[in-house]
């Protein structure tokens with residue numbers, strides 16, 4: 499009897515070890531998510547990095563956002579001294595720039611929080627960190643169809659690493675030409691207004707500039723475009739202008755502003771930034787054309803525009819995705 503007991507004990511231990519081994523192998527096969535699979539936890543939310551970050555980052559999101567499906571939505575997100583603009587219409591999604599490197603995961607968490615997991619166009623306007631620093635996180639964690647990049651920037655770390663990440667993920671990279679159109683649903687006309695091939699000290703003038711027209715409403719997104727580039731083109735009157743280069747005096751010259759004459763001018767700029775932007779001369783040039791100036795730094799907030807093609811509505815929302 500005693501002998502049999504021992505034999506049974508050994509058998510039990512052997513079976514236990516076997517079960518543990520099977521579970522370890524199965525967990526590997528499920529990509530480490532067997533626990534989540536077994537307990538019904540969503541795989542995306544179960545990603546520790548994102549989960550930790552989501553909890554942190556969403557502390558900066560006080561207003562709930564539910565994009566208006568029937569309308570065009572344009573959301574200028576506060577990412578400190580950087581740019582990040584979300585555009586959505588008819589299920590098409592574009593993200594123009596992705597903040598600084600520290601903001602990347604935060605932006606991903608916010609997008610998922612409002613139900614966006616797929617981006618049709620990720621546009622890195624130019625090679626500077628405050629525009630494409632967070633692009634790697636977007637490419638890594640979102641389903642991105644196409645990456646639009648300026649053709650200038652090779653040799654700069656953020657530029658090269660963004661390109662490398664897109665290649666690694668098999669995402670199509672497009673270097674757009676002037677006047678190139680991007681399809682964004684039937685009622686939208688989205689065109690590249692500037693994509694210069696400047697090789698000079700400043701990469702700002704290589705910014706991809708996009709103009710979006712939805713029926714009677716126009717939006718112009720300038721990136722960090724400066725006066726050299728502004729002077730090279732003719733501009734149409736628009737309703738909303740994303741002011742170039744965070745309100746720096748290198749941009750928004752009088753001649754340009756007199757052409758675009760926006761009703762609203764959004765300046766994406768960090769609170770107490772070291773560059774002391776927006777520049778006071780830019781502010782006075784904007785005031786001179788009678789536009790409503792909306793600064794993200796005043797309340798560290800974001801601006802949300804909706805348009806039905808005729809009427810534009812704007813709302814300041816308490817969304818702060820800056821991690822610096």
Ligand SMILES: [Zn+2]
Nearest residue numbers: 626628722743
């Ligand atoms: Zn910038």
